[in-house]
Amino acid sequence: AAGVIQSPRHLIKEKRETATLKCYPIPRHDTVYWYQQGPGQDPQFLISFYEKMQSDKGSIPDRFSAQQFSDYHSELNMSSLELGDSALYFCASSAWTSAYTDTQYFGPGTRLTVL
């Protein structure tokens, strides 16, 4: 079965540089969530999109922005990178349902290292 695809899988940047992370959700999934996970920590929600519109916003720094495109893939843009931005960034996708709640399927993640 198709899974969530994230690229790149690994990224090394210098402080103050910019980075763009990409997420391709499972086919027919219309909702994308971005989570950040620091070493030894739990995933922290950053931002989510439903049908190409921002649906929820979490602890996302102002230096970060994101969007969902017409083909439902999403990009997380990170500027003025700081050492503390080093983390695993996960994208999760789900298919919105009015009945209850749907499973969020996580991608393999992008490991960002800021030097």
Place this chain on the structure above:
Amino acid sequence: QQPVQSPQAVILREGEDAVINCSSSKALYSVHWYRQKHGEAPVFLMILLKGGEQKGHEKISASFNEKKQQSSLYLTASQLSYSGTYFCGTEIDSGNTPLVFGKGTRLSVIA
């Protein structure tokens, strides 16, 4: 509003059982359980909705006690492959919302 997981860590021998708890101070709409191996993505195990229910997945099952706002994950006859960190993710008001995860329970299964 982060849920509290217990225990923080547990070591099991193959074939032993374990229970992981996830408690919330707020009324929960749903609880999602994931297992994550080091450096990998969280893998979905199961969802439990308010109304109190139990679900099973091979030798892993879970319950949701709405009165206590607590979910428990039961691992029976553990296998080496069960090792990893287990997270509960919670939704409070409704479904299809971002998950708030507990700090995780690190499970190690040894031969």
